[in-house]
Amino acid sequence: MSASPVLETPSDHALAAAYRAGDERAAAELVRRHAPAVGRFLYSSGAARDEIDDLVQEALFRAFRRLDGWRGEASFRSWLFAIASNVLRDEYRRRKGRQVLSIEDRDLPDRADPHADLAAMETEERLRQGIASLPRLQREVFLLRTQQGGGYVEIAAALGTTPGAARVHYHHAVKRLKELIR
Amino acid sequence: MNDCERLSDRMPDVVLHRSEWTPEEAAHLAGCAECLAEWELVLAARALGEAALTAPDSSAVSAALLRRLAEDRAGRARARRAWWFAGAAAAAAAILVAVMTGRDAATVAAPQVVAEAEALVPLPELEGLETAQLDTLLQSIDRPFAGTSTLDASTLGEHEDGELEQVFAAWEG
Numbered sequence: 001m002s003a004s005p006v007l008e009t010p011s012d013h014a015l016a017a018a019y020r021a022g023d024e025r026a027a028a029e030l031v032r033r034h035a036p037a038v039g040r041f042l043y044s045s046g047a048a049r050d051e052i053d054d055l056v057q058e059a060l061f062r063a064f065r066r067l068d069g070w071r072g073e074a075s076f077r078s079w080l081f082a083i084a085s086n087v088l089r090d091e092y093r094r095r096k097g098r099q100v101l102s103i104e105d106r107d108l109p110d111r112a113d114p115h116a117d118l119a120a121m122e123t124e125e126r127l128r129q130g131i132a133s134l135p136r137l138q139r140e141v142f143l144l145r146t147q148q149g150g151g152y153v154e155i156a157a158a159l160g161t162t163p164g165a166a167r168v169h170y171h172h173a174v175k176r177l178k179e180l181i182r
Numbered sequence: 183m184n185d186c187e188r189l190s191d192r193m194p195d196v197v198l199h200r201s202e203w204t205p206e207e208a209a210h211l212a213g214c215a216e217c218l219a220e221w222e223l224v225l226a227a228r229a230l231g232e233a234a235l236t237a238p239d240s241s242a243v244s245a246a247l248l249r250r251l252a253e254d255r256a257g258r259a260r261a262r263r264a265w266w267f268a269g270a271a272a273a274a275a276a277i278l279v280a281v282m283t284g285r286d287a288a289t290v291a292a293p294q295v296v297a298e299a300e301a302l303v304p305l306p307e308l309e310g311l312e313t314a315q316l317d318t319l320l321q322s323i324d325r326p327f328a329g330t331s332t333l334d335a336s337t338l339g340e341h342e343d344g345e346l347e348q349v350f351a352a353w354e355g
Contacts, residue, residue, distance in 0.1 A: 024248050027244060027247065027248060027251075028240070028241070028244035028248070031240055031243050031244040031247060032240040032241075032244070035238050035240055035243050036235075036237050036238060039231070039235055039238055040230065040231035040232070040235060043230065043231040043235055044227065044230040044231055049235065052235065052238075053238060053243070056238060056243065057243060057246060057247060057250075060243070060247050061247060061250055061251065061254075064247065064251055065251065065254060123226065124226070124229075124230060127223075127226050127227065127230065128230065131227070131230075142227065143227070145194045146193075146194060146197065146224050146227035146228050147227065147228060147230075148194075148198075149194035149195055149197070149198040149200060150194070171190075174190070174220055174223060177223050177227075178216075178219045178220060178223055181222075181223060181226065182219065
């Protein structure tokens with residue numbers, strides 16, 4: 001019995017190089033891999049749900065437009081998150097300081113314990129607001145740690161800071177958020 | 183680094199299922215209110231958006247993205263061409279201005295040069311002449327050159343061929 005061929009998954013580096021060489025399928029694959037995570041990062045940072053698609057596309061557009069700027073010190077996703085954070089900041093400025101964060105008005109799911117669901121949603125909204133209210137570096141380090149599991153060295157490279165400073169930002173964020181959701 | 187800090191550093195790996203708590207870590211977590219609160223926070227942050235967001239249609243997103251990138255490239259190419267034409271037009275205008283300015287400068291400078299030459303060339307022998315004498319002198323200077331050839335062609339016929347060749351050779355240098 002012959003072994004089935006192992007299909008190698010191209011790395012983000014390989015896909016970025018392929019896109020730069022003109023392969024648009026490589027861009028599509030990078031989008032497939034990272035767009036959902038960028039959307040969740042933006043949502044967690046306080047973006048309104050109905051704006052997520054536009055913001056994700058804007059972040060991806062900026063990233064691919066200056067793909068040469070990604071030198072691989074941080075992962076492609078961490079680099080995308082940093083760009084997405086800039087997109088959100090620009091959106092906030094465009095609105096001349098009006099808070100981007102929306103208090104979501106979601107329908108309650110039809111479940112056995114609607115009170116528990118409501119409580120969970122309230123906790124989630126409180127957490128989103130708390131994350132959105134953090135100073136930028138605290139917010140980004142916290143989300144890169146908790147949603148991507150990034151190490152401090154990689155996070156520091158993505159955000160242009162030092163690993164020690166990234167650690168301090170993370171612990172400040174955790175302290176503030178713990179107080180908020182208690 | 184104490185146990186709480188060690189546990190805090192491990193939380194992202196465990197929440198992303200890249201690792202699991204060891205029995206010692208699990209025991210610490212169960213008995214430490216601060217670590218438990220942080221762990222619940224990390225779990226909640228990890229889950230943010232999972233229920234609220236529907237996964238984007240990747241093919242639609244990438245199609246829109248590629249279309250936008252193509253439009254951007256075309257726009258930048260148009261802008262480059264526009265800048266090139268603008269640069270070329272500016273350069274042509276600069277050359278034209280330089281040529282016109284140079285021509286004007288030459289036109290203006292010519293009488294000045296003549297005037298300076300008139301003022302500076304010393305001809306003391308003319309100083310004592312009357313106006314009529316100066317006119318006569320000027321007329322003789324202005325007489326057509328063809329009528330005052332210094333070559334006395336009438337004498338050439340008296341020379342042999344060899345002598346004539348020597349004369350021509352002397353003229354040609």
